[in-house]
Amino acid sequence: MIAIIFMPSSAPTAIRYPSQDIRATVDVMTTAYEDVPFSELLHHPAATARRLDAVRALRLRRRDAGDLALIRADQLEQDSTVVDFTARLLAGLVRTENTAALRQALPDALPWSVFLPEDDVEAMLAELVDTARGAAALENLTPIALLLAQWRHSAEIYADPALHAVLTREPDGDLGSVPMPEDETAE
Numbered sequence: 001m002i003a004i005i006f007m008p009s010s011a012p013t014a015i016r017y018p019s020q021d022i023r024a025t026v027d028v029m030t031t032a033y034e035d036v037p038f039s040e041l042l043h044h045p046a047a048t049a050r051r052l053d054a055v056r057a058l059r060l061r062r063r064d065a066g067d068l069a070l071i072r073a074d075q076l077e078q079d080s081t082v083v084d085f086t087a088r089l090l091a092g093l094v095r096t097e098n099t100a101a102l103r104q105a106l107p108d109a110l111p112w113s114v115f116l117p118e119d120d121v122e123a124m125l126a127e128l129v130d131t132a133r134g135a136a137a138l139e140n141l142t143p144i145a146l147l148l149a150q151w152r153h154s155a156e157i158y159a160d161p162a163l164h165a166v167l168t169r170e171p172d173g174d175l176g177s178v179p180m181p182e183d184e185t186a187e
Helices: 038-043 045-053 073-095 099-109 111-115 118-138 142-159 161-168
Strands: 013-017 020-024 031-037 055-061 068-071
Touching (some): 031 038, 099 111, 111 142, 118 142, 142 161
Parallel strands (some): 031 055
Antiparallel strands (some): 013 020
16 A cells, blocks of 8 residues: 655655665645636736646636636646557557456546446447547547547436436437528538
């Protein structure tokens, strides 16, 4: 068992081993991000940016628009490296046909995946590998987040038998005529 204790790194920490004395300074991020009003960045940019010494990112709350994130460039590069590694590892496991290891780890990573049928789990793994590789190459995680949200919604439907029955039954009778789409040719 490994215990990790998070403490501010104000002074070097001595770690004693039987034959040696090792001193090191360790910077520890105590939280992933901190919520900050966007106006704080506008009014106190230097002080707000210094807060990144204690957290990985700042979530800048805006009243009339989506929130923004402020993150150090080196942290962004580290995160990108981890995503790229993870995507390549995932792809390598699939390419070597070690899907048993992937399937075994999947419920830990995505607990809701237990509600998906076997065929859907296989399809999700294949899509996840392809999407993760492409997203890592583009340095854009949005496609992965979208794919996971879509599969999660599918799992929610399979987990609720009444909802699944409603969404998969054949419609009663004719649903009527469908209007022709308007011609939207650009000239």
